[in-house]
Amino acid sequence: MAIDPQNVDALVSLARCRVFAATVLWLSESDELLGQAKDAVGRALTIDPRNARALLVKSLVLAYCTEFGYRGQIQEAIDAAESAIALDHNLSGAYRWLGRLYSKAGRPERTAALVRQEMRLSPRDPDAAASLYNIGTAELQMRRYSAAISTFRKSVAENPSLAISWANLTAAYLAAGREPEARDTLSEVQKTRRAPGTGSAR
Amino acid sequence: MRVQVGLLQRGFWPYTVDGRETIRLTEALRAFQFRERLPQSGIADETTVAKLSIGAGPPRSNFS
Numbered sequence: 001m002a003i004d005p006q007n008v009d010a011l012v013s014l015a016r017c018r019v020f021a022a023t024v025l026w027l028s029e030s031d032e033l034l035g036q037a038k039d040a041v042g043r044a045l046t047i048d049p050r051n052a053r054a055l056l057v058k059s060l061v062l063a064y065c066t067e068f069g070y071r072g073q074i075q076e077a078i079d080a081a082e083s084a085i086a087l088d089h090n091l092s093g094a095y096r097w098l099g100r101l102y103s104k105a106g107r108p109e110r111t112a113a114l115v116r117q118e119m120r121l122s123p124r125d126p127d128a129a130a131s132l133y134n135i136g137t138a139e140l141q142m143r144r145y146s147a148a149i150s151t152f153r154k155s156v157a158e159n160p161s162l163a164i165s166w167a168n169l170t171a172a173y174l175a176a177g178r179e180p181e182a183r184d185t186l187s188e189v190q191k192t193r194r195a196p197g198t199g200s201a202r
Numbered sequence: 203m204r205v206q207v208g209l210l211q212r213g214f215w216p217y218t219v220d221g222r223e224t225i226r227l228t229e230a231l232r233a234f235q236f237r238e239r240l241p242q243s244g245i246a247d248e249t250t251v252a253k254l255s256i257g258a259g260p261p262r263s264n265f266s
Contacts, residue, residue, distance in 0.1 A: 069229075069233075070226050070229035070230065070233070071214075071216050071233075072216070074216070103216075104216035105213065105216075106212070106213020106214075107213075137210075137218075140207070140210065140211075140219075141210055141211050141213075142211075143211060163218075164218040167218045167219055167220045167221075168218055168219050170203065170219070170221075171203055171206070171207050171210075171219035171221075174203055174204060174207065175204075175207050189220070
């Protein structure tokens with residue numbers, strides 16, 4: 001940025017890093033970081049309004065900013081993610097994120113197809129456990145408890161330190177009335193929660 | 203945790219179900235109570251829990 005303040009790739013990456021720090025690392029100054037991310041991505045989009053990666057990061061900022069309510073600006077975030085995909089059909093991360101957004105918006109029936117599209121586009125994604133988390137959460141929302149349990153199990157098999165999947169697996173067991181298994185998985189949640197960077201609750 | 207599951211299934215909990223009682227849970231409960239025309243205490247009282255009817259019936263979306 002010091003060499004080229006108009007560098008769109010740098011602005012987008014900077015914004016993405018700040019969103020990550022605010023939402024995954026849970027740094028205490030998360031509101032400030034999200035504000036900085038919003039500024040950086042705003043500048044990127046002023047220079048290049050049709051930059052798909054910038055629109056994806058904008059979508060993240062809109063969903064995580066709680067300026068207008070605890071749920072963020074979900075519909076605006078959906079619009080930005082859909083615009084990103086319209087501009088770049090191969091932007092795999094945008095499909096997964098859009099799937100998560102529909103789940104957050106109370107439309108979980110749309111999630112799995114989008115996340116599976118991301119998995120098809122990026123079959124070697126090292127973060128496949130997070131994709132499975134998104135599908136499992138949508139299944140939990142739709143009260144498909146057996147499916148959710150199976151999906152969360154696959155997710156933690158992929159990444160045993162992904163706290164968010166252990167947490168929602170516990171919830172799925174509980175909702176399914178399988179309390180002994182819920183208690184067992186709860187201990188995994190507590191173990192993984194102690195490790196830094198093991199998953200955002202958002 | 204059951205309360206969060208109920209809120210999740212109704213589109214009021216956009217986070218992971220972690221069982222923690224935080225300000226976000228209070229806000230989510232208030233939003234749900236507003237929707238259900240209940241007093242907006244932000245507390246999972248008996249009436250609110252009954253309205254959440256965890257595990258019963260089809261999920262309802264609140265955003266579309």
